[in-house]
Amino acid sequence: MKDSLGGVQTVLVLGGGSEIGLATARRLVADRARTVILAGRDTEALLNGADELRRLGATRVEVMQFDALNRDSHQGFIDECWSTVGDIDLVLFAFGVLGDQDVAEHDSKEALRIIDSNFTGAVSLLIGSAERLKAQGHGSIVVLSSVAGERSRRSNFVYGASKAGLDAFCQGLGDSLIGTGVHVLIVRPGFVHTKMTEGLDAAPLSTTPEAVAEAIFDGIAKGREIVWVPAALRGVMSGLRHVPRPLFRRLPI
């Protein structure tokens, strides 16, 4: 159960091998979380993460496999998560791929892989999780969106489109869940320094997985619906939105 200050006890991390997923799990374990499911594809990363969470005080950490692209397996996977640990207080959607924009522009297979991982795969799991959370009458869904979804950019619009779709879906999902006891928090980080972004030029106002984790923790405690990381991005993006396109596409971002 979530407590009256927003502390959660049981967490499911989808993308449990990712740096943001793990950093968030660590932050939640440092508070009240004692049962964690780390789910993802990279078994070794998941097992290492599980060890780390146990050292930090988690009493039960389960490692599970899931593939965002294998949609037929999603319902079974969700059922297994709930039958393994019972009620889940928080489901974190921290999986996704950046993909190869250059390839995706010419090869629809790569474009669809990005869209299917980040958007359609997520939608399938979002609906499955939301149904479970509705039935238990409480819980939070935390979704990693991105500033890239706020305004499409020439340099990564396939990724941006997948996040824009996810973000829009989750706004509506959050509204549809009002009154059910289930709460949706959309997280919009800027450039985060991780393996996924290694070698890319950091955009201004870049951030770290730990900062994202802290923002998620704070957002859950306060019952927020959207958080930007860093917070200043909210103002920056609301300005950038109105920049005329001929100018916007020339900006070095």
Place this chain on the structure above:
Amino acid sequence: MAKFKRGADSLLAGWGGTGATRAEVVHPLSEMEIAEILKQRPERGVIARGLGRAYGDAALNSGGIVLDATALSGVRNLDEENGVVTVAAGTSLEDLMRWLLPAGWFVPVTPGTRVVTVGGAIASDIHGKNHHADGTFGNHVLSMTLVDGTGTTRHLSPADTPKEFWATTGGMGLTGVITEATFRLIPVETSSMRVDTERASNLDDLMARMSDRDDEYRYSVAWIDCLATGKSMGRGILDRGDHALLSDLPANKRRNPLAFSSHAVVTAPPIFPSGLVNRWTVRAFNELWFRKTRSDHQGAIHSIGQFFHPLDLVTDWNRLYGSRGFVQYQFCVPFGAERAVQTAVERLSLSGAASFLAVLKRFGPANPGPLSFPQPGWTLALDIPVGDPRLSGLLDGLDDLVLDNGGSVYLAKDGRVRRGHLEGMYPRLNEWRETVATMNPDGVIQSDLARRLGL
């Protein structure tokens, strides 16, 4: 699935307004209907709810059924000779005051609000300003009827079924649904209180005054300003009194000495922003409260509402805290651990946590309830708005302090204590669990509090 009368899905929270969860709220009209529901074993269980004054998650049952017990209300029998009343468990103490005061009877124990049900009063084993003299509400209950987790009706009394009776008294509703209770009343000559008020300049002074002369009064409570720092840290106002006798009243009040009005003055609208209750507004309020008590008073005549239930003057006063809500933190520590109360007040004062006047009280002897909260010693209760990210750490630290000093946190107020702390705070938890296992063998009685704490 089940074939009982279905209820509506509602988002429910405790009085603190935090952590709302969704449940199906059913309004049973009879004991039979309650038994019927329990026998169907709804998947996520059932918990009874009265007037929703538990601050945290005691009367919530996410995804399951919440039985609103308030339709089961009314006096079943009044034995005027012995001052014993039998009421349906959904009866509120406020109604009892309206009905019984004109006949010269008062409830044996009232908390800081009269808007609680008798069932809730037993399940939380509530205490009031007379704990040092009279014990908890449960101490005055002679018998009760309960539908247990299997749907079986049981009659419980301290003499015939002590285990079940005391597991239910303070058992947070987890042994079954209380449907009826018989308890002793206090005879009174008037509906007024004769009150002595003193100002204490700091916590040491306050605690010394309380230790000194509490026993001369039936009712005693102190209000502490937790925002005062330095030499006046823990400054307080001590209110002590007893039911006024007819001869205490001025002539003009003697004509109708038992008159009682339960009207609230105003209802708080749901428009207050979170953050309105902050350290500046609270500091100003607390300052005014102290200034208003210029000096000590002897023998002032107060109404029951003024003395016991000042907050009931504002219906839905919890809305002042805005949508984020607030938590109430109440702990007790045994006599001898006065230093822990000092430390707690110091930490709260230094943190600047915006708390309206905190309530300090001396408890008398404990009763046999394994989960009953009061034990001989000191209890401090305060409301703190949710929002400051340091609050969780501050309260966790206070939990540690309380536990180290052999104290406990009151579950009826709680929504956040850590699971691992419970057994230390309630050393007889396993004894209680064993009794509950016989009354609720399939876990049909369930609440969010029980889920959170693994009860």
